[in-house]
Amino acid sequence: MNLNSGDLERLRVFFAIVQANGIANAQGVLNKDASTISRALTQLEERLQLRLCERGRQGFALTPEGRAVHARARELFMSLRGFEQTVDSVRGIGGGTLRLAIIDNIVADNQCPLVAALRDFMQPQAGRDIDYSLNVLTPQAMEKQLLDKRIDLALGVFESPHDLLEYTSLYSETDYLYAAARHPACAVGDDAPALAEVLATTRFASRSFLDDAERALLGLDIRTRVSHASNLEALLALILSGQYVGFMPTHYAQPWVESGALCRIGPARYSRRSTLKAAIHRDSTSRAIVTEFLALLCERGADTREPAECVM
Structure with a gap:
C-alpha cells in the first residue's frame, strides 16, 4: 500500500496511544478528545485491514498485528526524524525545530542555565527561523525519546548513561x-x-x-x-x-x-x-542547532553560583 499524509497522521495517533497505554491517557498528549482519537484509530485499522488493539472495559492491549505495526511505525518515525535532522544540518543554524525536554522543577533553581540560554538563543537574527518545543519528562522517558529521535536535547539527572547518548555536566x-x-x-x-x-x-x-x-x-x-x-x-x-x-x-x-x-x-x-546534565543523541553532534544551544547552556551554566565543570 502507498502511505499518504492522512495515514501518517493516523499512525502518529496510534503510536501516541501505545506510548500512553490507552486512548484516555493519550488525550493530553495529542490534545484531542477520546472520540476523535478513537475515530482515527478505527480509520487506521480499516485502512490497514488489521485489528491493532483491544480496547474496552478490560483495558488496552495490542494485538500481535498491532505490536508489529507499532514496531515498524517506530522505525518509520525515527527515519523521518533522521531525515529532518539531516536537512536541518544542511541548512545550518538558520532553521529547523529544536525539541527540548527537562525534569520537573529545575527552572526555579537559580543555577539552572536553561532560561538564560533560551533567551540568548531566541534573540532575533537575520536568516534564522526556528521552532521550539519543551516538555517535562522523567529521565527515563527523556532518554527513550532521545533514542527514538523524538527530542533533540534533554536536561536532567541521569544515573545510568546510555552508550548511544552523550552527556554534558552543567551544574550540581x-x-x-x-x-x-x-x-x-x-x-x-x-x-x-x-x-x-x-x-x-x-x-x-x-x-x-x-x-x-x-x-x-x-x-x-x-x-x-x-x-x-x-x-x-x-x-x-x-x-x-x-x-x-x-x-x-x-x-x-x-x-x-x-x-x-x-x-x-x-x-x-x-x-x-x-549532577544536572544535558543529554543528546550521538547523531546530533553534527547538528548546528543542537550544538550551539548546548554550548549556550554550558556558557550560561558557568555564570551560576555553584557551577560544575562543563564536560562535553
Missing part, C-alpha cells in the same frame, strides 16, 4: 533529607542514635530514578518498602503528610523550611549531590 545541586515539621525525626535534632532509631521505623519516599542512590545513603536494603513519586510535587505531598521522609533539592524545599512546614534531617550525614 544538593539534596537533603526532609520531613514534615510534626514528624518525630524533626524533634530529635542532632542526636544521631535517636535519629537512627526514628528513621528505622519511618516510611521513605523517593523519585524512582534516584531510588538506588538514596537507599544506599540511608542504608536501606532492596527489601525495604519505598513509596515512589513521579515528580517533586508528588514527593512533597507525601512528605508533608507527616508519614514519610525523603530527599529533595535545596532550592525546592527551602520555601517550605522557611515557612515551618518542613525540617531538614541530619544534614551533616544525610545529603547527596546530583
Whole structure:
C-alpha cells in the first residue's frame, strides 16, 4: 500500500496511544478528545485491514498485528526524524525545530542555565527561523525519546548513561533529607542514635530514578518498602503528610523550611549531590542547532553560583 499524509497522521495517533497505554491517557498528549482519537484509530485499522488493539472495559492491549505495526511505525518515525535532522544540518543554524525536554522543577533553581540560554538563543537574527518545543519528562522517558529521535536535547539527572547518548555536566545541586515539621525525626535534632532509631521505623519516599542512590545513603536494603513519586510535587505531598521522609533539592524545599512546614534531617550525614546534565543523541553532534544551544547552556551554566565543570 502507498502511505499518504492522512495515514501518517493516523499512525502518529496510534503510536501516541501505545506510548500512553490507552486512548484516555493519550488525550493530553495529542490534545484531542477520546472520540476523535478513537475515530482515527478505527480509520487506521480499516485502512490497514488489521485489528491493532483491544480496547474496552478490560483495558488496552495490542494485538500481535498491532505490536508489529507499532514496531515498524517506530522505525518509520525515527527515519523521518533522521531525515529532518539531516536537512536541518544542511541548512545550518538558520532553521529547523529544536525539541527540548527537562525534569520537573529545575527552572526555579537559580543555577539552572536553561532560561538564560533560551533567551540568548531566541534573540532575533537575520536568516534564522526556528521552532521550539519543551516538555517535562522523567529521565527515563527523556532518554527513550532521545533514542527514538523524538527530542533533540534533554536536561536532567541521569544515573545510568546510555552508550548511544552523550552527556554534558552543567551544574550540581544538593539534596537533603526532609520531613514534615510534626514528624518525630524533626524533634530529635542532632542526636544521631535517636535519629537512627526514628528513621528505622519511618516510611521513605523517593523519585524512582534516584531510588538506588538514596537507599544506599540511608542504608536501606532492596527489601525495604519505598513509596515512589513521579515528580517533586508528588514527593512533597507525601512528605508533608507527616508519614514519610525523603530527599529533595535545596532550592525546592527551602520555601517550605522557611515557612515551618518542613525540617531538614541530619544534614551533616544525610545529603547527596546530583549532577544536572544535558543529554543528546550521538547523531546530533553534527547538528548546528543542537550544538550551539548546548554550548549556550554550558556558557550560561558557568555564570551560576555553584557551577560544575562543563564536560562535553
